Amino acid sequence: MDLILWRNGEAEEHEDDLRRRLSxxxxxxxxxxxxxLLQRLPARFTLLxxxxxxxxxxxxxxxxxxxxxxxxxxxxxxxxxxxxxGWPDAKGAVVVVAHQPDLGRALAQLVAGAQNPWSIKKxxxxxxxxxxxxxxxxxxxxxVVSPDLL
Amino acid sequence: xxxxxxxxxxxEEGTDDMARRLTRKGEKQAAAMAKWLRAHLPxxxxxxxxPAARAQETAAALGTKVITExxxxxxxxxxxxxxxAQKHEGLVIVVGHQPDLGRAAAQWVAGARADWxxxxxxxxxxxxxxxxxxxxVVSPDML
Numbered sequence: 001m002d003l004i005l006w007r008n009g010e011a012e013e014h015e016d017d018l019r020r021r022l023s024x025x026x027x028x029x030x031x032x033x034x035x036x037l038l039q040r041l042p043a044r045f046t047l048l049x050x051x052x053x054x055x056x057x058x059x060x061x062x063x064x065x066x067x068x069x070x071x072x073x074x075x076x077x078x079x080x081x082x083x084x085x086g087w088p089d090a091k092g093a094v095v096v097v098a099h100q101p102d103l104g105r106a107l108a109q110l111v112a113g114a115q116n117p118w119s120i121k122k123x124x125x126x127x128x129x130x131x132x133x134x135x136x137x138x139x140x141x142x143x144v145v146s147p148d149l150l
Numbered sequence: 151x152x153x154x155x156x157x158x159x160x161x162e163e164g165t166d167d168m169a170r171r172l173t174r175k176g177e178k179q180a181a182a183m184a185k186w187l188r189a190h191l192p193x194x195x196x197x198x199x200x201p202a203a204r205a206q207e208t209a210a211a212l213g214t215k216v217i218t219e220x221x222x223x224x225x226x227x228x229x230x231x232x233x234x235a236q237k238h239e240g241l242v243i244v245v246g247h248q249p250d251l252g253r254a255a256a257q258w259v260a261g262a263r264a265d266w267x268x269x270x271x272x273x274x275x276x277x278x279x280x281x282x283x284x285x286x287v288v289s290p291d292m293l
Contacts, residue, residue, distance in 0.1 A: 141266070
């Protein structure tokens with residue numbers, strides 16, 4: 001399967017963390033990443049979002065139906081992210097929009113079996129896939145792109 | 151330190167491994183990646199390449215001076231790759247081979263002895279001292 005882990009774009013401050021909106025810059029970051037993704041994703045893909053507004057607004061830029069997963073809210077564990085995405089057995093491509101350091105922790109675990117969270121810039125995404133080679137399950141990092149590189 | 155690991159593009163088969171040249175597809179992959187790199191690289195950087203023809207041809211796509219490092223030839227140890235890069239200041243691009251580059255990335259990013267997959271013609275852009283951050287991963291089929 002293909003799994004895209006996407007961090008929300010830059011957000012404004014708000015007393016309620018779940019209601020923070022994307023800033024103008026954050027909306028641009030999300031739109032640029034979405035344009036890049038839409039050119040490369042298969043026609044059908046699954047789009048999951050954290051319930052936080054900034055994640056939902058980021059996901060909306062893909063223009064596809066969004067399934068909100070409460071388990072992806074800020075503070076999500078690597079296992080919660082992996083379970084929500086259906087890794088490694090889901091079919092096709094799954095896009096997960098969520099937060100740091102949660103996504104970076106899931107990536108460190110999936111790619112390196114490591115504990116410390118990896119850095120992911122605002123609005124950036126990681127595209128990974130799995131395969132079996134010589135009887136070993138492997139994780140392949142297909143792309144890591146941040147909005148400043150688009 | 152900033153380090154870009156760049157795996158050579160698709161190459162022809164051949165009995166002399168060091169003499170294998172890029173295929174037409176490989177030339178296109180190298181050109182596409184070079185174009186992307188030129189759009190994002192700082193003005194000053196150092197370009198190192200393995201002496202193998204397929205690495206030299208990949209590096210040449212950037213159109214700048216290539217420093218050939220014999221220690222980057224196929225079979226290079228992670229420590230040899232990192233040592234070659236550390237001889238230079240600023241951003242260093244290393245054009246080399248698999249599984250060597252993937253092992254260097256695992257070492258530099260995760261302090262791990264592991265084989266990380268790097269696709270033909272792809273770059274991994276790492277920054278900072280170990281544990282380094284992965285700033286970007288781009289393969290030609292994603293351009």
